[in-house]
Amino acid sequence: MRMRRIISLMLAAIMVFSMFTGVSSVTAAGKAKLVTKKLVLEKGSKKKIVIKKKNKKNSYMFVSSNKKVAKVNKKGKVTAKNIGKAKITVREIIKGKKRKLGTVKVTVKKVGKVPDEDSTPLPGTSDVPGKATQVPEPTAIPTPSPEPTISIDIDFTENDLKRFSAEGDGVKLEINKNGYNDDACLMATGRNQRNDWFGCGPAIDITDVIKPGKTYKIACYVRCDNNATITLRSINGTGGGWGNWPSQVGDTIDVAAGQWKYMEATYASPDTINANNKIRLYWDANNTANMYVDSITFIETTVIDATFKTLFSDIFGNVGTCNTYSQMRNNKAFTTALYNSVTMENETKPSSFLNENNVSNSVPAGYIIPPSYKDNRYPVLNFETFDNVIQTAYEYGFKIRFHVLVWHSQTPGFFFRQGYSRDNGYVSKDVMNGRMEYYIRNVLNHIYNTPHGKDVVYCLDVVNEYFHNYDQGRKSNWNSIYYPQETSQENRTNKPEYVKRAFEITYDELSNLGLAGKVKLFYNDYNTYEVTNDIITMINYVNEDKKICDGVGMQSHLDVGYPTPGMGGMISNTIDAFAKEGFEIQITELDVTDYNNSGRQLQYYKDLFNMLVTKKKSGVNITGVTFWGLCDSNSWRRDGKPLLFSAVFSPKPVFYEVIETAKNAWK
The missing domain is CATH 3.20.20.80 (Glycosidases)
Structure with a gap:
């Protein structure tokens, strides 16, 4: 009897003690906690609600206040159905009893709208925002796809890295537990060998999930252990980079150490996609610290x-716009949305057509040899790239602004030398007249006898930058031949005979082709506001017998x-x-x-x-x-x-x- 009384007193004491220490099956330390409090999603995208310290013995329920806006499944994955707002109530079920963990506010926005949140700190870090990325409210609103197609939606909760690889020597990838809004993200370590040319970091293979000639909205969250500027790059052999040279995709963003930052970009896929030529995107931070990526989505869009x-x-x-042929091929969606004309950056300059190692002892087939030509050797002009330019411009609906026939820069030095050898002295003025005529007539004949040449090449810069031909610190090759007594730009003539001759040859050859007056001819120069009167004098001199120069290209x-x-x-x-x-x-x-x-x-x-x-x-x-x-x-x-x-x-x-x-x- 006495023993029973002692046991009863002990049990009572334990119960009282437990009331003060908080020990209970429902309220024990380490209880589940709702991490996700707010979601901003694009229509069509998905995101998982995160609960930390889940008890495997318990279950969890999710209820949406507006299923037409945000639908949630039993695992807590939210699907953004329509633009609007909704609340999702989250409850934990413990032995049949429901305990409310909290409410998640969901905002669904149109494709292309950046989420309101700027950065999300890791638990335990200071809430110091990173540098905000300014996004203007566009006056001309981009037109989104009515039903966006989601190509990629990855949050790493399934620990699947099969699509990912390390870009850069020494880089290693692994799953890290401190995700953006859950317990999983991709981490890149071993970035010690990074260089500024290529950078290094985690890469994703998108070859099999994108379509040719489409644009994609890429969204993700990024983080770095140190303050960093993070860049998304593409690297492949057919688009988004020259060969294996990376190309930047979207804007760089600045991130504060240890904080998640939203990042978005638009990627235009190449016209053709070859399964053997992998298309990869990779993230790079401008330091060697560990970096992280999470919540990656690709959505097909129009921007x-x-x-x-x-x-x-x-x-x-x-x-x-101006671009190279590679840029032209790789940015079709971008350039065709904005422009109807293109100037090639280098592909139509003399240095692209002339090669000292390609001078023939016999007349090349189909070439024009004018009576003024006095050499017994003949430059063979390389039109391979420009033929591709013409074909591509036609396919894309571009007109070509041809730049340039006669220029002191980017014209190989051998073209002015005896025997077409850079080691020899200058040729005479008479010989140079013949070479200029040979070059101009054969370039024009090739352009306008090439399929679609007449369709796309609508104007020509005949001469470029005559009034800045000392800007390289020396007298130009042209002036050295035509004006050997000229000592400085101060006594340079504003009535140069070779400039006039270039226009006369060009106009005459266009007449032979039936294009005189249809293809416009320009003199092109920079800082025209500093040499206005000189340009006027020169063009009027060129046109003194007949109007053969239509006007001025004002760089x-x-x-x-x-x-x-x-x-x-x-x-x-x-x-x-x-x-x-x-x-x-x-x-x-x-x-x-x-x-x-x-x-x-x-x-x-x-x-x-x-x-x-x-x-x-x-x-x-x-x-x-x-x-x-x-x-x-x-x-x-x-x-x-x-x-x-x-x-x-x-x-x-x-x-x-x-x-x-x-x-x-x-x-």
């Missing part, structure tokens, strides 16, 4: 509507600090001077640098296009605008971020402002 192309085609007739490699862009500014006054002479005007190599990140670029572009469109509306014969490059990341002046796109398919705010400015000026 640029026809507003830009339609508007500027209506205003100027020709709106174009426009500008800077926010110089020259003045608006009405009454230097560019405006130069256009007025050329217009007064009856010259046709094209803006041929447009970019605007802002090396100091002053923030003035947007206003500069607005002032420039307000002026250009206003001039055109008033009757000035401006017939084309060509932007020099696809985007900042591949611009020859990339440090100044001079273009309307930071990366392919990544428009800057200035892109939309230029559209609105042109619309308003054209009303």
Whole structure:
């Protein structure tokens, strides 16, 4: 009896003690916790609700307040059905009793809309946001696919790495438990051998999940152990890079150490996809620290509507870009959405056609040998790449602005030397006349007798940069032959005979081809506002017997600090001077640098296009605008971020402002 009383007292004491220590089957330490509190999804995408410290003996239920917006399955995977908002209530079931863990707020947005959250810190880290990526509200809203096709949706919760590989020597991949909103993500370690040319990190093979000639919205979350700038790159042999040279995809983003940051980009797949030629994307951080990727989605989409192309085609007739043949082939979706004209960066310059090792002792088949030609050896011109350019331009619906026939730069030195050897002295003026005529006539004959050449090559830069032919620090080869007594640019003539002769030969050969007056002929130069009167004098000299030079290509490699862009500014006054002479005007190599990140670029572009469109509306014969490059990341002046796109398919705010400015000026 006494023993029973002692046991009863002991049990009572234990029960009282347990009340104060919190020991209970329901409220024990280590209970389940709802991690996901908010989801921002694109229509058609999926995301899993994350619960940490789950008890395997318990079950969990998920209830959506609006299944038409967000549907959730029994495992907690949410599917974004339609644009709108919903709440998902999450409960834990313990021995038949329900315990509410919390509510997840779900927002479903249209494809192309960036989530509101900027960065998500890891548990235990400080909540210091990374540098925000500015995304403008576009004036011309991109047109999304009505039913987006999801090609990839990976959150690593199934520990599946079969699609992933390490890009770079020493890089290793593994699953890490600190995911963006769950307990799994991809981690890349061993990045110690990284270099700035290629970078290194985790790569994904997308060869079998993308379609040829399509665009894809890529979204993911990225993190790095140290502060970093993270870049997504593509590398393959048929698109998104030259051979095995990587190409940037979308904008870089800055991330704070230990914090997740949302990243998105648009990728354009190549026209052809070869299963044997793997297409890979990989993430690179600009340091050697461990980096992480999670929640990767690929959604087929359309991101640029026809507003830009339609508007500027209506205003100027020709709106174009500059690219290489590789860029042309690899960026069809991007360039054809924006432009109707193209200038090849190098493929139509003399250095692409002429080769010192390809000079024949006999006349090449089908070549024109003019009476002025005095050599007994004959350069064989290499048109292979340009023939591909013509065919591709025709397929894509581009007109070609041919650049250039006669130029002191990028014309091989052997072309000016005796015996076509760089080691010999200069030829005479008479010999050079024959060589120039040989070159021009055979180039033109090849272009316009090649299938579709007449369809696409609509104008020619006959001569380039005569008034800057000392800018390389020495007298040009052309002037060394034609003006041997000339000692400096100060006594350079503004009536150069070889320039006039080049236009005469070009016009005459076009007449033979039935194209005189149909193919426009231009003199092209930069800083035209500094040599305006000289250009006018020279063109009038060229045209003194007959109008054979149609006008001026105004290269426009500008800077926010110089020259003045608006009405009454230097560019405006130069256009007025050329217009007064009856010259046709094209803006041929447009970019605007802002090396100091002053923030003035947007206003500069607005002032420039307000002026250009206003001039055109008033009757000035401006017939084309060509932007020099696809985007900042591949611009020859990339440090100044001079273009309307930071990366392919990544428009800057200035892109939309230029559209609105042109619309308003054209009303």
